[in-house]
Amino acid sequence: MKKFLAFLTFTLLGSLFIYQEAWSMAKRPRQSEEKIVEPSPPLSLTLEDCFQLALEQSETVAIQKEKIEEAEAQFYKAASEALGDVNFIMTDERQDIQKGGGESSSVGSTLSDPARRERKFVITQPLFQGFKALGALTGAGSLKGTEKEEWFRARQLLFLDVAQAFYSVLQKKKDLETVEGIHALFLERIKELEDRERIGRSRPSEVVTAKARMKTLEAEIARSRGAFALSRHLLEFLIGREIDASQLIEEELPEKSPQDQTSYLESLLQRPDVEASRLAVKTAWRAVLVAQSGFWPELSLEHTQYERREGFQSNLDWDFLFTIDIPLFKGGETFGNVKEAISKWKQAKLSYSLAKRQAELEIKETYENWVTSLDQHKALEGALKDSQENYRLQKEEYEHNLVNNLDVLEAIQSLLETRRETNLVHYQTKENYWRLKVAAGEVL
Numbered sequence: 001m002k003k004f005l006a007f008l009t010f011t012l013l014g015s016l017f018i019y020q021e022a023w024s025m026a027k028r029p030r031q032s033e034e035k036i037v038e039p040s041p042p043l044s045l046t047l048e049d050c051f052q053l054a055l056e057q058s059e060t061v062a063i064q065k066e067k068i069e070e071a072e073a074q075f076y077k078a079a080s081e082a083l084g085d086v087n088f089i090m091t092d093e094r095q096d097i098q099k100g101g102g103e104s105s106s107v108g109s110t111l112s113d114p115a116r117r118e119r120k121f122v123i124t125q126p127l128f129q130g131f132k133a134l135g136a137l138t139g140a141g142s143l144k145g146t147e148k149e150e151w152f153r154a155r156q157l158l159f160l161d162v163a164q165a166f167y168s169v170l171q172k173k174k175d176l177e178t179v180e181g182i183h184a185l186f187l188e189r190i191k192e193l194e195d196r197e198r199i200g201r202s203r204p205s206e207v208v209t210a211k212a213r214m215k216t217l218e219a220e221i222a223r224s225r226g227a228f229a230l231s232r233h234l235l236e237f238l239i240g241r242e243i244d245a246s247q248l249i250e251e252e253l254p255e256k257s258p259q260d261q262t263s264y265l266e267s268l269l270q271r272p273d274v275e276a277s278r279l280a281v282k283t284a285w286r287a288v289l290v291a292q293s294g295f296w297p298e299l300s301l302e303h304t305q306y307e308r309r310e311g312f313q314s315n316l317d318w319d320f321l322f323t324i325d326i327p328l329f330k331g332g333e334t335f336g337n338v339k340e341a342i343s344k345w346k347q348a349k350l351s352y353s354l355a356k357r358q359a360e361l362e363i364k365e366t367y368e369n370w371v372t373s374l375d376q377h378k379a380l381e382g383a384l385k386d387s388q389e390n391y392r393l394q395k396e397e398y399e400h401n402l403v404n405n406l407d408v409l410e411a412i413q414s415l416l417e418t419r420r421e422t423n424l425v426h427y428q429t430k431e432n433y434w435r436l437k438v439a440a441g442e443v444l
Helices: 002-027 047-057 059-083 106-111 132-198 204-239 261-265 272-295 333-399 405-439
Strands: 085-094 115-128 298-308 318-325
Touching (some): 047 132, 047 204, 059 132, 132 272, 132 405, 204 405, 261 333, 333 405
Antiparallel strands (some): 085 115, 115 298, 298 318
């Protein structure tokens, strides 16, 4: 008895200490409630800087992180099934005074006593539940692992969104600069044509043709400005602050040439969403074990230690209750639960198989896209040099009356299209690189 009271006192003191610590932490102001000096916006932003800002801003990633906490709570709830309960119960029963009764036994006098008080410790410990507690514990553990992998994947997908928006801003900015640069060439061309028209070396139709094409180009400038603004707004939405496109710093890719496709496929099973699917299969199988526990008998032990007892049982300080609960018939409920759990387990296995095949396909597609964009960019860089040289030659030949004005305008138009296409493929190459890395699960 003394050992039990010492153990109980130690347990209560420990619980009180934990409670005081929790209460002091709760009273402490949270970091979000403390006065925080906002850092000044950085003068330059790399892709990694934008990603870190997006991590702080993203509600999707924050929600996924909270799901990890929710899964951990499921683990504690499952643990409680195996650890049992300890309760301290105090009762104070009042009833009407028995009327017309004579002398009675001690049992009768206790039952008719108008005031009865009792204090007791009740310890309930399940001994066997048909592997229900084990299945619930391991299932909660794999569920937490699943949510953690989903959180990793959410971060990777956020990085991909940021990379796409980051390079889109740079691409649209350079595209606008390209169109405005060609517009300056048209202005220069029109001025030259007007000067030649005054001395009779150029026809008025040539000036009108150049002005018509310039107006079309001005419409394209307006469209490019709108596209540039939209891409900037998207990046601002992701990182949670306004930016100036001049702040963005473009860095070289870590890899300038692709490795063998097999090297990217090797990390397929470590990809967070694939690993999450694998853990989901384990969670589903643990649910089968929990459902099957309905067929097994349950064994439990209940111990009561009395601190105060009145009446004929006042000299009894403790008792034990050992219970065996054997399920005989529940109308098919347990069988239905098992069948449902097995079906979900099979679905989880199929989902895992599909996740692996989809991941493999995604890696192969993004690999081919990156290789293709690399080859395209190399070819377009050569085409851009040729277009620039062609425009220079056409302009010189026009000055010597070897070609007409339309040839020069066509050279300008070709230069514009080649520059824009080269710029587009340049940033597509970088975006495709990060798509491949995310598809292989190698980012972060």
